[in-house]
Amino acid sequence: MRNLDLEKPINCCECSHYSIHPSYPYLVICLMKDQLISQPREGCEDYVEKNWKKLVEVLSEKGFLYCVECNKPIYTIEELTKHKKEFIPIEFFHDDVASEEALAAD
Amino acid sequence: MVRKPVEYQSDVWVDWCPGCGDFGILASMYRAFSELDLSPEKTVVVSGIGCSGKTPHFIKTNGVHTLHGRAIPFAMGIKLANPELTVIINGGDGDLLGIGIGHFIALGRRNIDLTIILHNNTVYGLTKGQASPTLKRGLKPKSLPKPNIQDAVNPIALALSSGYTFIARGYSMMVDHLKELIKKAIQHKGAAFIEVLQPCITYDNIHTVEYYKKRVYKMEDSDWNPIVEKIDEREDKMLKALAKSMEYDEKIPIGVFYQDKCAVSFEERIHERIPTYLENPPAKQKIEQDGRPIIDNITFKKIFNQYIVEVE
Amino acid sequence: MYELSIIIGGPQGSGLETSASILTYSLARSGYGVLSDREYFSNIKGRHSYVHLTISSEKIPTFLTYPVQLVAGLDHETIFTHFESLEDGGVLVYDLYIEEKTLDTTPSMEEDLKKRLNLKFKKFGIDGSVKSLIKYISDVKKIKPIGINYSDVINEVSKKIALPASQAARYTSSIVIGAVAGLLNINKSNIEYSLIRRFGDRRELIQHNKIIIDLVYDKVVEEHGPLMKLERSKLDHRELMIASGNDVIAMAKIVGGLRYQSYYPITPAADESFMIESYEKLEVDGKDAGSVVVIQTEDEIAAIASTIGAALTGARASTSTSGPGFSLMVEGLGWAGMNEVPIVITYYQRGGPSTGLPTRGSQSDLLFTLYASHGEFPRIVLASGDHTEAFYDAIEAFNLAERYQTPVIHLLDKFLANSIKTLVPPDLSSIVIDRGDLLSNVSGEYRRFDISKTISPRAVLGANTIMWYTGDEHDEFGHIDEDPENREQMYRKRMEKLRIADEEIPEEKRMYYYGVGDEDVLLVGWGFVKGVAIETVNTLYTKGIRAGYLHIKMFSPFPSKSVKNLLNRFEEKKIIAVEHNYLAQSSIAVRSSVGVEIKKSIVKYTGRPIYKNELVEAVLRVLEGEDRVVLRYGP
Ligand SMILES: Cc1ncc(C[n+]2csc(CCOP(=O)(O)OP(=O)(O)O)c2C)c(N)n1
């Protein structure tokens, strides 16, 4: 399991506004505040508890989720349960400049 | 006991970008394989080169990751030599409709019992987001220095005119819908083609999840019957499918466009010429007896008597 | 006569092929040995083509030579093109109707040849009509012209068989058969036999042709006698096989267990696939004896790709092509090398580069096949020298491919592909089918690229296990792996197979030496050079020049020790490479494999084969001090 530099923002991590940058998965973003999060915030006013049901819903619709901490796709509810404590974004957002840094292959 | 979807997951770490639509395609394949209970030993996933090309490594069936654009002819050789195998092709839009488009058309003409899953992300993913043959003219995803100057090919219309006998479109973020299409395609006897809309999270800032969410609708929700049950329905259903394939901007239909259940597969055509073909195809024939050819001097002369002259 | 060279010529598509075939069957039926080369333009109809035959009552000929004793033509272009090839005192059969024709009324002839001929006709002091030319060669070269009015013959026959003259005209080429057969004194019943063999139950064709042939035969014999009567054959074969190089390869592949063949049409390879397709269903006495799936693909890329696919399932698979096609196959070849797939590529060389001389022969792709495709991987390159060798090699190619799990390129050329030869039918009793380390059943976890063995046991797609393949560097399972240590091991594993092949395949199967041991001149060649080179060293021997011939058959792995030992026995200035290319490519291969430089060469790249007469002369010139002789003979 990857060790994030930040101390785990337990409650943020369980907040549904959380996302992780697709190119820099070690950067955590609050979609609501549009801010990078370096510290877990206690008692945040925007906090909405991550909706387990929502994750299950997304999983059953898309067929996959992605645990950013393990860098692994999740295809089933059983797998999802194993990553329950870890950060799993509901949605990945598109980063316009990500492509500039990407390398070519094959 | 049917195999579970997870039983089709290989041990290889999936190195696609997090959030890539390819995961949805892979998930659908796991589910479809499981529901069809495909035997891993009798299943071969063949791919070309590109992000999509890596698919076979992530699946615990036989996998053949071939050359850029050439998955179809590799798959053809596998299938024709051993028609008992279920052969599925995964390819990118550049792979199948750019460098490999000739093979794409040729497969339609043959109607070999193969399934193609096209990962349509409108870009060349693995080479850094150049325009693929499915990117519309004038569009400029972030990765392109200038707007695309070439027109796009219409994969569904192309498949129709090439002779594919099962043609569908799915969306990578609608796993169960796509899974059903994959199942139908595999069960179809003949060349089956599924175009999968696959958002590329890194290079394509136009065709995003948001973009498709707004546009995609299921044809089967309205009254739409694409299946040719009798030969005389062919023309009508094909024309309707063709018209449907033109719908691509405001609304994007997904589902089965066309299925011809009357068409004769290539394997059946070979079988007509070689009656032993299906039960004793090339891969299963015995070609030696104790290390000797099965044709001996006497049989040789019988087979090739046309070339032999008895000297007077 | 014991040995005879003849040319029959005419416009392409005018029945020449059928005539040559009937003549060959008649000669074989009478027990003679025949080798015939077909020279034709890249054209369907109308341009000049000819068949050049060597006929022998003493052996099966292995070479072609000039001058010829007989030229028989359907048209004037044949006479213009070949009159110089006639031996003094030779015979010319022609149509009286064309006597007034000139070069100006021969539009199908290429301007270059017209220009050269015009200059000659001026020198001869003739007006350039067929008539003036025939008179000239009769006077100066003592040529015996036999003029026949072809139209009269057709009219006569048309009346006899009550067939409109316009339809009877399609039998015109049989006039040539009748004339040649009469002059050679071929038994008439043997001609009839050949007609029956050729036309089967098309009774009418047999009958019509026979009437024409007999008529001309009798007429010629009556007026001239059997001018070129062949001695009774001394060959004592009870059976002869008549086959082109394409035919022989097709038969061999079928015997060798070929079960999947793909191709994209190209000269001079496509006839092979056509023939295999006509035997797709093998039956002996009504019993199933297997089948071959032959697929005409959309291009050569698909041809090699599908061949690889079929090979992965365990079927013996092959594709057949020529230079332009192989150029397209190169990426696929590398994939097969990377994935250790046993495939056979049958490669008929023709004149390049590009479309080059599509219907003419060449040996200019040796270096290409040795190095084609990026990266390094083991390959076996095998080149056959004649029809018989090609038969056994085509089978061995599959054995080698499966044994070493690597692509095999079987190099042939247009000369062999299109030359038809009488052959002793092959003996299959000593043929081995070696499938290498092929697993029929796998227990436990399977690793396709098991690194503990250089040649990993091979299970096929469809067996009771699963496996992966990829063109990327891979681990033992076939998954992508870029680790440097894995890379080094896998790379070495692949390349080592070539060393093992080199150790295991006896060098005496990879090169042959023709000589008794006291030779001091050495010709070095490969491919179709073999026949003419052997004949040349024999001829030289009778002239007091002790020459031997080194025939190289396998270029990868190269028979280095034997070739080196042999070359060391000869003085540098007496080793001569003989090839149908510009660079003397085999000497480049020899130099890179054994470090010996072959400094003398005799090369030909006109697209026509090397003839014995010119090779003998060229060797003499080299022995007199020339370093390089370029051959040009043959229209
Ligand atoms: C003959 C050849 N040309 C070019 C390439 C480089 N290349 C690798 S992947 C690729 C494009 C992939 O795009 P696509 O087929 O759309 O697949 P995606 O990565 O988008 O799934 C190219 C051009 C190659 N591997 N082989």
Ligand SMILES: [Mg+2]
């Ligand atoms: Mg793409």
Ligand SMILES: [Zn+2]
């Ligand atoms: Zn996790």
